[in-house]
Amino acid sequence: xxxxxxGPTASGKGTIAKALSAHFGVPHLDTGLLxxxxxxxxxxxGGDPGDPDDALAACRFEDALLEDPVLRDEETGGLASRVxxxxxxxxxxxxxxxxxxxxDGGAVLDGRDIGTVIxxxxxxxxxxxxxxxxxxHRRFLEMRERGVKVALIEIQDDLRRRxxxxxxxxxxPLRPAEDAMVIDTSALDRDEAIAAAIEAVTFAMGDAKR
Numbered sequence: 001x002x003x004x005x006x007g008p009t010a011s012g013k014g015t016i017a018k019a020l021s022a023h024f025g026v027p028h029l030d031t032g033l034l035x036x037x038x039x040x041x042x043x044x045x046g047g048d049p050g051d052p053d054d055a056l057a058a059c060r061f062e063d064a065l066l067e068d069p070v071l072r073d074e075e076t077g078g079l080a081s082r083v084x085x086x087x088x089x090x091x092x093x094x095x096x097x098x099x100x101x102x103x104d105g106g107a108v109l110d111g112r113d114i115g116t117v118i119x120x121x122x123x124x125x126x127x128x129x130x131x132x133x134x135x136x137h138r139r140f141l142e143m144r145e146r147g148v149k150v151a152l153i154e155i156q157d158d159l160r161r162r163x164x165x166x167x168x169x170x171x172x173p174l175r176p177a178e179d180a181m182v183i184d185t186s187a188l189d190r191d192e193a194i195a196a197a198i199e200a201v202t203f204a205m206g207d208a209k210r
Contacts (some may be wrong), residue, residue, distance in 0.1 A: 009055045039080040
């Protein structure tokens with residue numbers, strides 16, 4: 001049982017994926033963390049995230065880096081978006097994601113190309129979306145709770161730039177799989193979004209068994 005959860009930054013896909021993992025009893029992988037780790041490693045090595053060679057070299061990061069809280073920062077998110085446009089980086093991380101997806105017992109993966117590239121055979125595919133304004137407001141509250149000062153307009157501008165890069169990159173652009181169930185969380189609170197996702201996956205699993 002593979003559950004693919006795709007969507008843009010701050011749409012709520014990570015929260016939903018974790019809830020689905022707990023509800024259905026399967027492990028979860030936030031694939032965005034892999035790209036954030038690559039972006040962070042480029043910075044630590046003094047490289048250029050826009051350089052495909054520097055970005056590819058950073059794919060050999062130590063696993064311990066995935067536990068670094070700095071990976072959740074806005075700056076690291078921007079670096080992740082920049083390194084993810086390089087085809088060699090996506091190829092280098094593909095096997096790691098694919099192995100997780102196909103493990104015995106199933107898995108939940110969230111990212112931007114799970115249902116289209118990493119696990120197109122997934123039994124349930126969700127595409128979680130929300131307006132830029134709603135996503136920026138959520139990220140603003142999250143950052144404020146962490147004590148990080150940032151202007152709401154700056155977050156909105158950053159999200160628009162990331163969306164533009166993710167949707168227009170040449171390899172694995174951000175888009176819903178043809179058979180994905182789209183859930184717009186703009187007007188939903190956390191519990192409502194999770195409930196909608198569980199209902200959608202339960203329906204998809206029922207369909208898959210028929």
